[in-house]
Amino acid sequence: xxxxxxDDPEVARIIRDEESRVENTLxxxxxxxxxxxxxxxxxxxxxxLKAAEGFPGNRFHAGxxxxxxxxxxxxxxAKRLFGAEHANVQxxxxxxxxxxxxxxxxxxxxxxxxxxxxxxxxxxxxxxxSMTSRCFDFQHYGLNLKTEQIDYDEIEDLAKSFxxxxxxxxxxxxxxxxxxxKMAEIAQSVSAVLLVDMAHIAGLVAAKVxxxxxxxxxxxxxxxxxxxxxxxxxxxLCRQKHTDRINRAIFPGGQGTPSLNLIAAKAxxxxxxxxxxxxxxxxxxxxxxxxxxxxxxxxxxxxVSGGTENHLVLxxxxxxxxxxxxxxxxxxxxxxxxxxxxxxxxxxxxEVSSGIRMGSPAITSRGMQEPEARQIARMMDKSMxxxxxxxxxxxxxxxxxxxxxxxxxxx
Ligand code: DSN
Numbered sequence: 001x002x003x004x005x006x007d008d009p010e011v012a013r014i015i016r017d018e019e020s021r022v023e024n025t026l027x028x029x030x031x032x033x034x035x036x037x038x039x040x041x042x043x044x045x046x047x048x049l050k051a052a053e054g055f056p057g058n059r060f061h062a063g064x065x066x067x068x069x070x071x072x073x074x075x076x077x078a079k080r081l082f083g084a085e086h087a088n089v090q091x092x093x094x095x096x097x098x099x100x101x102x103x104x105x106x107x108x109x110x111x112x113x114x115x116x117x118x119x120x121x122x123x124x125x126x127x128x129x130s131m132t133s134r135c136f137d138f139q140h141y142g143l144n145l146k147t148e149q150i151d152y153d154e155i156e157d158l159a160k161s162f163x164x165x166x167x168x169x170x171x172x173x174x175x176x177x178x179x180x181x182k183m184a185e186i187a188q189s190v191s192a193v194l195l196v197d198m199a200h201i202a203g204l205v206a207a208k209v210x211x212x213x214x215x216x217x218x219x220x221x222x223x224x225x226x227x228x229x230x231x232x233x234x235x236x237l238c239r240q241k242h243t244d245r246i247n248r249a250i251f252p253g254g255q256g257t258p259s260l261n262l263i264a265a266k267a268x269x270x271x272x273x274x275x276x277x278x279x280x281x282x283x284x285x286x287x288x289x290x291x292x293x294x295x296x297x298x299x300x301x302x303x304v305s306g307g308t309e310n311h312l313v314l315x316x317x318x319x320x321x322x323x324x325x326x327x328x329x330x331x332x333x334x335x336x337x338x339x340x341x342x343x344x345x346x347x348x349x350x351e352v353s354s355g356i357r358m359g360s361p362a363i364t365s366r367g368m369q370e371p372e373a374r375q376i377a378r379m380m381d382k383s384m385x386x387x388x389x390x391x392x393x394x395x396x397x398x399x400x401x402x403x404x405x406x407x408x409x410x411x
Contacts (some may be wrong), residue, residue: 036229101236126138
């Protein structure tokens, strides 16, 4: 970064520090991943400067010849990768994408039925802290507290009594597959539209290693920086008939000029998503998450919902006398990055939580497989069982550094 070093060495140094942190720690944040350098190059390209309000062929700024070519390419690649009728690649984030869907077909005050945040949903699905809850009338479904899985009968009953105009499926800490056929059937039975927010699992869906909601949902939203490895940003897929409404809800409805550099990165990840290597990576992502769950179970931990069918595992730490916050802090001290997470019916406040959520995408991108996934689980257990022992924590920290050296982020 020669120019940055000269103009602003302070920022340059912070960026170098972050590169070093990423290289020397194990990223188990289920919502994160390591992106290919090609994606980062596209994100840092000259397109970050282009104003291009509107859509290809219909912009409010001149000089958009290449911007149009880029966005059209990204749209056609997204449609091909996911088998969608229409794609809008302009949302700056998953929240922007969800807001655009709500405002495209609903009126302010309309009813929406979605999963509650404390059972695995997302802030933008109408949580009280989110502005979405001030614009629409949300009711939430939860999990069956025995199975810790979605109770479709409850959703059906709620849909009948509440009469939503939209039903949202999708979550940010749900380790199980969602039955989209059942969700579509429930939505149809009450004449509601179905939105599936597949932000966490878009890479697994793209690789066809888990079922796709695209043929069954009216709208599908996702972010590109998680399992998909495409850098920051959001995308909306929808049926052809919703094209104009969705495009208008994004621009001029909720956003101004799109981030064309992010659209360039999205185009790259959609291209790479069609490769055999990507499919293999997503298969390994699933397998590594299953190994985390199996190893933690062997070590005596309770796995929320009894296992995993995707890239994430939610672990209940109560039997170990630990809170999620304490575990998160201890693990970070040895170089293992997870996030504390509420578990269903959690007695603790979200800031404290009784669980941790861990994901396999980033370690899988580094080339790690079953032996390493099991080793990581054992290192985590060793740290969490010896929180007061500086000697043992130092030893684990050294093991983490060694493992990171064996599996560089960019291979
Ligand atoms: N949705 C948040 C998460 O799942 O961690 C961040 O993208």
